[in-house]
Amino acid sequence: xxxxxxxxxxxxxxxxxxxxxxxxxxxxxxxxxxxxxxxxxxxxxxxxxxxxxxxxxxxxxxxxxxxxxxxxxxxxxxxxxxxxxxxxxxxxxxxxxxxxxxxxxxxxxxxxxxxxxxxxxxxxxxxxxxxxxxxxxxxxxxxxxxxxxxxxxxxxxxxxxxxxxxxxxxxxxxxxxxxxxxxxxxxxxxxxxxxxxxxxxxxxxxxxxxxxxxxxxxxxxxxxxxxxxxxxxxxxxxxxxxxxxxxxxxxxxxxxxxxxxxxxxxxxxxxxxxxx
Amino acid sequence: xxxxxxxxxxxxxxxxxxxxxxxxxxxxxxxxxxxxxxxxxxxxxxxxxxxxxxxxxxxxxxxxxxxxxxxxxxxxxxxxxxxxxxxxxxxxxxxxxxxxxxxxxxxxxxxxxxxxxxxxxxxxxxxxxxxxxxxxxxxxxxxxxxxxxxxxxxxxxxxxxxxxxxxxxxxxxxxxxxxxxxxxxxxxxxxxxxxxxxxxxxxxxxxxxxxxxxxxxxxxxxxxxxxxxxxxxxxxxxxxxxxxxxxxxxxxxxxxxxxxxxxxxxxxxxxxxxxx
DNA sequence: ATGGAAAATGGAGAATTTTTTCTTTTTTTC
DNA sequence: GAAAAAAAGAAAAAATTCTCCATTTTCCAT
Numbered sequence: 001x002x003x004x005x006x007x008x009x010x011x012x013x014x015x016x017x018x019x020x021x022x023x024x025x026x027x028x029x030x031x032x033x034x035x036x037x038x039x040x041x042x043x044x045x046x047x048x049x050x051x052x053x054x055x056x057x058x059x060x061x062x063x064x065x066x067x068x069x070x071x072x073x074x075x076x077x078x079x080x081x082x083x084x085x086x087x088x089x090x091x092x093x094x095x096x097x098x099x100x101x102x103x104x105x106x107x108x109x110x111x112x113x114x115x116x117x118x119x120x121x122x123x124x125x126x127x128x129x130x131x132x133x134x135x136x137x138x139x140x141x142x143x144x145x146x147x148x149x150x151x152x153x154x155x156x157x158x159x160x161x162x163x164x165x166x167x168x169x170x171x172x173x174x175x176x177x178x179x180x181x182x183x184x185x186x187x188x189x190x191x192x193x194x195x196x197x198x199x200x201x202x203x204x205x206x207x208x209x210x211x212x213x214x215x216x217x218x219x220x221x222x223x224x225x226x227x228x229x230x231x232x233x234x235x236x237x238x239x240x241x242x243x244x245x246x247x248x249x250x251x252x253x254x255x256x257x258x259x260x261x262x263x264x265x266x267x268x269x270x271x272x273x274x275x276x
Numbered sequence: 277x278x279x280x281x282x283x284x285x286x287x288x289x290x291x292x293x294x295x296x297x298x299x300x301x302x303x304x305x306x307x308x309x310x311x312x313x314x315x316x317x318x319x320x321x322x323x324x325x326x327x328x329x330x331x332x333x334x335x336x337x338x339x340x341x342x343x344x345x346x347x348x349x350x351x352x353x354x355x356x357x358x359x360x361x362x363x364x365x366x367x368x369x370x371x372x373x374x375x376x377x378x379x380x381x382x383x384x385x386x387x388x389x390x391x392x393x394x395x396x397x398x399x400x401x402x403x404x405x406x407x408x409x410x411x412x413x414x415x416x417x418x419x420x421x422x423x424x425x426x427x428x429x430x431x432x433x434x435x436x437x438x439x440x441x442x443x444x445x446x447x448x449x450x451x452x453x454x455x456x457x458x459x460x461x462x463x464x465x466x467x468x469x470x471x472x473x474x475x476x477x478x479x480x481x482x483x484x485x486x487x488x489x490x491x492x493x494x495x496x497x498x499x500x501x502x503x504x505x506x507x508x509x510x511x512x513x514x515x516x517x518x519x520x521x522x523x524x525x526x527x528x529x530x531x532x533x534x535x536x537x538x539x540x541x542x543x544x545x546x547x548x549x550x551x552x
Numbered sequence: 553a554t555g556g557a558a559a560a561t562g563g564a565g566a567a568t569t570t571t572t573t574c575t576t577t578t579t580t581t582c
Numbered sequence: 583g584a585a586a587a588a589a590a591g592a593a594a595a596a597a598t599t600c601t602c603c604a605t606t607t608t609c610c611a612t
Contacts, residue, residue, distance in 0.1 A: 042569065056570075092386075095523060141414060250371060332600065
């Protein structure tokens with residue numbers, strides 16, 4: 001929570017503070033600012049042992065018109081009073097809030113029961129095959145890596161010929177996890193059909209609950225639909241997929257901490273070349 | 277900006293709304309909530325043409341003690357009044373805020389001049405080679421895909437033998453982009469040394485400015501260090517890398533919209549199989 | 553339809569909070 | 583150490599929020 005009032009205060013501190021300004025600053029630094037929000041100017045004056053007028057003057061010296069404005073900006077964590085300090089790359093904030101929106105939609109789309117069911121499917125599978133075509137390969141690969149770190153027997157094959165080789169020896173005890181943002185690309189649907197034919201369990205991770213792919217899945221994890229239509233290959237879709245992977249793997253990890261902590265630790269050491 | 281008051285209001289809407297409640301809800305839906313924050317209960321009553329007491333009752337029906345509490349929660353975007361509605365998967369919020377922290381650190385670490393310089397390096401390169409070992413392969417692949425969508429000649433090779441084959445015909449006009457969270461893994465450092473020997477330009481994307489890898493880079497994009505030490509293979513590091521990729525590519529896109537919009541459109545059509 | 557009970561709304565004024573103004577105290581400077 | 587300047591406090595004024603009660607509207611049963 002980047003709070004710009006802190007910045008204002010530290011800027012003020014660069015000059016000399018008067019006795020009562022010091023009292024106020026001290027108070028803000030020792031007390032949770034969230035508490036201050038709910039205090040009236042009278043309360044705050046009493047708590048810091050200065051006059052109400054002094055508190056008001058302090059707010060003004062910070063650049064606000066009055067106590068209310070100060071208090072509201074404290075609550076917002078952002079400044080409206082003056083915005084002469086926009087910093088960093090112009091569009092970076094937009095990307096950030098897009099990611100946040102993506103995550104929010106995943107959160108809205110998933111529910112605990114589904115996630116638990118998905119985790120059960122993974123834990124009870126003999127082997128897991130992570131599939132994703134094109135831009136969705138990223139998420140498939142990430143899931144594969146994460147599962148591998150937890151000691152799950154997992155495959156992630158890009159080459160369609162080798163995919164068939166892989167599937168040739170799969171069966172009812174194995175699980176296929178397919179990623180597809182749109183849930184309608186030809187290749188993924190074919191893979192799903194194949195999984196069905198073989199008798200594999202199928203978990204579909206998508207952003208559209210009503211996609212063609214969804215009807216093949218034994219379980220479908222779908223994010224809530226975004227307000228605006230998603231262009232293929234956008235980062236938003238990938239963040240949604242990766243976030244889902246993270247939720248799933250964190251959930252798995254929580255389900256059996258003892259076992260997975262050990263595996264994770266071993267994997268972490270392994271990535272820096274220490275195998276034993 | 278996930279605002280929980282919206283949630284409260286929509287829950288209220290499920291029941292029947294009275295005439296003045298409807299007026300208020302309408303007003304909140306048409307007007308920027310940021311503006312409402314700075315209105316007194318008197319202003320709001322006047323704007324919605326209801327009595328002050330009615331506004332107060334509305335706030336109370338939303339679960340707040342009074343107008344101030346309502347207004348402050350509107351500003352905060354979070355609820356303090358009652359938190360009996362924690363919903364969804366227990367740990368999902370923690371993952372979300374971790375991602376947000378990751379993005380914040382990237383934003384703090386990058387500055388506009390660096391990003392522009394990186395974009396220049398990409399645009400002026402004959403070809404680009406995206407490298408990432410282990411968990412960093414994900415970001416390398418994503419950058420490769422994005423650049424490809426913009427029509428840049430790019431490579432992303434995982435196999436170390438083929439990497440050497442690729443590098444054999446690179447030279448001073450080519451650019452290598454290396455991803456490494458820690459910036460200290462043996463393989464990446466070797467790749468950087470090789471790039472240097474060949475005379476390639478080198479862009480390093482890492483999370484530790486002072487890493488061994490950094491000293492090889494013509495330009496180093498480093499996120500601000502996280503508060504807690506990062507375990508290898510964590511999602512945080514990957515999100516930081518992917519976010520950086522997105523910032524870079526969005527920046528490129530903005531730099532020459534006309535050209536990249538066209539390429540992107542073609543690429544999007546291509547991903548659904550329409551080549552012409 | 554219509555009377556009546558319950559719910560919703562508005563208005564006036566009381567209570568609280570915020571702001572202004574003026575006085576007193578403290579600090580600074582010569 | 584005294585005068586000027588700055589800061590802080592006290593109290594009154596203004597504004598805002600809240601309470602209470604009268605009025606209107608809605609809804610249901612007759």
